[in-house]
Amino acid sequence: MGDTGDTEEKELSEAREILERSSSVIVLSGAGISAESGVPTFRGTDGLWRNFRSENLATPEAFWDNPGLVWEWYDWRRRAIKDARPNPGHFALAELENQKRKFTLVTQNIDGLHQMAGSRSVLEMHGNLWEIKCTKCGLVTKDYRVPLEELPPLCPSCGGMGRPNVVWFGELIPMDVIDKTLKAIEESDVMLIIGTSGVVEPAASMGLVAKQAGKTVIEINLEHTPNSSLFDITILGKSGEILPLLYTPSVAYS
Ligand code: BV8
Ligand code: ZN
Numbered sequence: 055m056g057d058t059g060d061t062e063e064k065e066l067s068e069a070r071e072i073l074e075r076s077s078s079v080i081v082l083s084g085a086g087i088s089a090e091s092g093v094p095t096f097r098g099t100d101g102l103w104r105n106f107r108s109e110n111l112a113t114p115e116a117f118w119d120n121p122g123l124v125w126e127w128y129d130w131r132r133r134a135i136k137d138a139r140p141n142p143g144h145f146a147l148a149e150l151e152n153q154k155r156k157f158t159l160v161t162q163n164i165d166g167l168h169q170m171a172g173s174r175s176v177l178e179m180h181g182n183l184w185e186i187k188c189t190k191c192g193l194v195t196k197d198y199r200v201p202l203e204e205l206p207p208l209c210p211s212c213g214g215m216g217r218p219n220v221v222w223f224g225e226l227i228p229m230d231v232i233d234k235t236l237k238a239i240e241e242s243d244v245m246l247i248i249g250t251s252g253v254v255e256p257a258a259s260m261g262l263v264a265k266q267a268g269k270t271v272i273e274i275n276l277e278h279t280p281n282s283s284l285f286d287i288t289i290l291g292k293s294g295e296i297l298p299l300l301y302t303p304s305v306a307y308s
Contacts, residue, residue: 065289069272070300072287076243076270078156080235081147082260085163086249086275090141090294093165094134097251103127113223121215125205128218132183136200140171143248146297148172153304158238160231162250162257164220177231179257181220190214227256239263244270248293252279261285 073079085095096108103111106127110116117124140148148171151157159176161168164183168176187194188209195210207216221227239245245264252258261281264271271285274293282288289296 062290065287066296066299069287069289072244072270072272073150073246073300074302077154078242079150079154079158079244079246080238080242080264081157081159081246081248082250082257083147083159083161083163083168083248084250084257086251087143087161087293088138088141088163088165088167089249090143090292091138091165091167092135093138093163093167094131097253103130109223112220114225117217117222121206121217125202125207125218128183129200129202129205132202133200135165135183136198138165138167140167141294143293143297144168144171144173146301148174149303150297150301151175153301156238156241158234158242160235160238160257160260162254177234179221179227179231179235181218183218183220185219186216187219188212188214189217194219232256235260236263239267239269242269244272247271247273247275247281247285248297249275250279252281 089095111124111127144167147159147168151173157175159168159173160179161176162180164178164181166182166184184196184198185194186197186207188211191209191212191214193209193211197207208214209216239260245261247261250257258281261271262284265284273282273285273288274296275288276290276292278288
């Protein structure tokens, strides 16, 4: 391998050693970890729908202005990912969780693939595409129908208009999720930041919070991000290929 190959090898072995020594891990994942499962990333070229930018549709204003249009977008995204399955990156994190005394997975993704891969302690910072919340009584229901029969879907309990149970731009992240994330950072030895462009707040500041708390931060991404210079190690490459190299699978005794 050329010198970049040697650096990559060095980063990888350093990251593997740090993870090996750690007993408490926190992970922050973004759309990049699901890219190899065929889920369109949020800002990549595949992040467009009918020429609308995702950021302009994922807002309460867009929804209340035209709930049908925003629901068409979410119905399209549900249809686009209904056959998506976890990739080796998701499975690696589920396996790593079994090996650590303490493990918290904070995801910005709303696709549910981490849970499908077997991850147990998942904090969904931006909600879940497969949940519908009633705008009248607040009831949240799991709904995997693709396509949805009626748009907007109506609450099974009070008939109120349903909304996707996700956090839109300009909306607050649930306080308990923030609290649990900050506590997990405090109690961690190392933070993995995987497949996120680091532009959406407050998720994008979690790496800085970890550094200010004296933690080691390892980033995995196809490219450098605005926060890369803050972190201890940035490993460039596909998370589905890199994550399985970062730990030794425990042997399953039959
Ligand atoms: C908040 C759910 C307090 C919905 C999402 C002005 C007015 C109002 C607010 C703001 C403002 N200015 C700033 C803000 C705050 C705003 C914000 O950050 N805006 C940004 C755009 C500037 N944040 C908020 O509003 C948050 N709430 O702050 O409340 C408040 C309240 C009022 C006023 C002010 C503050 C709420 C943010 C939550 C938004 N909801 N999703 C939905 O999905 O429909 S965010 C959306 O972006 C997705 O969740 C996505 O996960 C997330 C982050 O994107 P990424 O995951 O990073 O994905 P992206 O495509 O960007 O990048 C993919 C990365 O993967 C790339 O780096 C790529 O290189 C890499 N990659 C690709 N393939 C691979 C890979 N890496 C490894 N392997 C691969 N194979
Ligand atoms: Zn209701």
